[in-house]
Amino acid sequence: MxxxxxxxxxxxxxxxxxxxxxxxxxxxxxxxxxxxxxxxxxxxxxxxxxxxxxxxxxxxxxxxxxxxxxxxxxxxxxxxxxxxxxxxxxxxQPVQTNEVQRSWVLLPCFLRVAERAGADALDLVELGPSAGLNLVWDRYRYAYRAGEWGEARAPLVLRGEERGPVPGSLLAQRPCVRRRLGIDRAPVDVTGDEGARLLECFVWAGQDERLRRLRLAVDAVRRDPPELVRGDFVELLPEVLASRAADALTVVFQSAALGYVDDAGRTRVRRVLRREGRRGLLAFVSAGRPRRDEPVWGLRIVVWPDGEREFVGHADYHGAWIDWERA
Ligand SMILES: C[S@@+](CC[C@H](N)C(=O)[O-])C[C@H]1O[C@@H](n2cnc3c(N)ncnc32)[C@H](O)[C@@H]1O
Structure with missing residues (x-):
């Protein structure tokens, strides 16, 4: 003892x-x-x-x-x-966070993917979505220096600091989201009060703006909740992708989730993405640490069939700023 x-x-x-x-x-x-x-x-x-x-x-x-x-x-x-x-x-109860401000740095990545693939319709698959606040990113309004994007009357407007500006040409992209699915080993159901309170309780006391954003995002999820599958995404991703539709671009994405998986698991995720990319329309958006020792995220996308990896910028890990790379 x-x-x-x-x-x-x-x-x-x-x-x-x-x-x-x-x-x-x-x-x-x-x-x-x-x-x-x-x-x-x-x-x-x-x-x-x-x-x-x-x-x-x-x-x-x-x-x-x-x-x-x-x-x-x-x-x-x-x-x-x-x-x-x-x-x-x-x-x-492990610490459970779902940060909707991350949608502000993810949106330009989704728009870039749509631009590269020439896609009008997206089917989303999020790895580790928690409650799925970032799975309904098209229900928020976004403000960037070059312009705004999204529903004009959306109650939640996301904005942040642009260290490298998001190009206006990207904001002209208007893909629509057709399907949304998340795979999480501990999904949070915010359609009830307990689930919403669970997310709220991990917002630090006094961070009122963050709490306000979270509550508005929960309202947006409740309008039409995404499908959240309970399980390990390393195990379930192959069957989710094998049964995807052929008539829309499937976009797999992750923020602050792959970092919880060991090297072998990450290799399996990459391998299944490459294999499925050879089979049909697919893209991957990843927001995570560029290197273990840097507290800053790298934003990366891959679009198949060419499978070309593109580094599009850096971002704050809570989505407070973005440094977009492309002109
Ligand atoms: C820090 S939270 C991030 C949530 C959300 N992606 C965001 O950016 O706000 C990490 C989430 O990933 C989930 N997760 C981690 N590893 C997982 C795995 N191997 N399979 C399924 N879910 C996993 C956790 O349960 C948790 O909900």
Whole structure:
């Protein structure tokens, strides 16, 4: 059994590290992490001290706050009153985020794919969609320096910083989405209150704009929810692609999902895409880290039948900025 001093030391370490990540981004979380770093009641809730324990515990507390069962200025009382709920939440609920702002950096990639393939209709397959907020990207409005794109009256307007501008010619593309399917090992059903609250609770306290965007995106999903299949996308992608329609461009895409898969799994995904690309209309859009040590995303697309890979730019991993490469 771990000695008490080792437990206390590890608790301090993970909470103080999380506090540094929260500094400047969520003062409430930064303060709480520093306070909980030495709180004995926290040790009673936690079995192992993985790095994500503080975010799991804060997520559980936020879930209670959103449900009206706890308050940020009464965390001590919540730790006592909801001990069983919080212990289960920390043990069983991985951090679950679905960032709709990422659609703002994905849209130009989808438009580029449509341009290259000359496609009017797209069938979407998202790897690791969580709740599918980015599977309904065509229900949002987008603002770029060269112009706007999307439904004029969409309640959610996405904008960000353009370090390299998105070309106006791309924004003239108007593909329509015909079908949307996501494969996730833990899909979140936001058609009910519990699923929506689960996504909301992992937005850090005080990030009100992010919460507002999330709620508007949930409304957009609820209008006509995409099909979310539960399972491992490495295993299921071959059969999903084998049964795809021949009369539309199937666009497989991922953001912040392939990074969770090991090298062998990523190789299998690439192999099935190449094989299926030889068989018919297919494209792949990937937003992920260019190299392991860089906290910046690379945006890459591949369009078959030629299978030419195209690097189209860099982006912030939450979609706050884009640096588009092409003239
Ligand atoms: C960090 S979230 C990103 C969600 C969304 N793509 C976004 O950008 O907002 C990663 C998602 O990928 C899913 N995931 C990770 N590996 C997976 C796998 N091998 N098969 C299916 N889903 C997976 C997780 O369950 C989670 O919902």
């Amino acid at each position: 771990a000695r008490l001093t080792d437990v206390a030391e590890r608790q301090r370490e993970v909470f103080l590290e999380q506090a540094r990540h929260c500094d400047g981004r969520s003062p409430v979380y930064a303060d709480l992490c520093r306070r909980l770093a030495g709180e004995p009641r926290v040790a009673r809730l936690v079995r192992g001290w993985a790095r994500d324990v503080p975010l799991r515990l804060l997520g559980g507390l936020h879930y209670l706050v959103l449900a009206g069962e706890a308050r940020w200025d009464g965390v001590d009382a919540a730790l006592a009153a909801h001990e069983d709920f919080l212990r289960r939440f920390v043990a069983e």
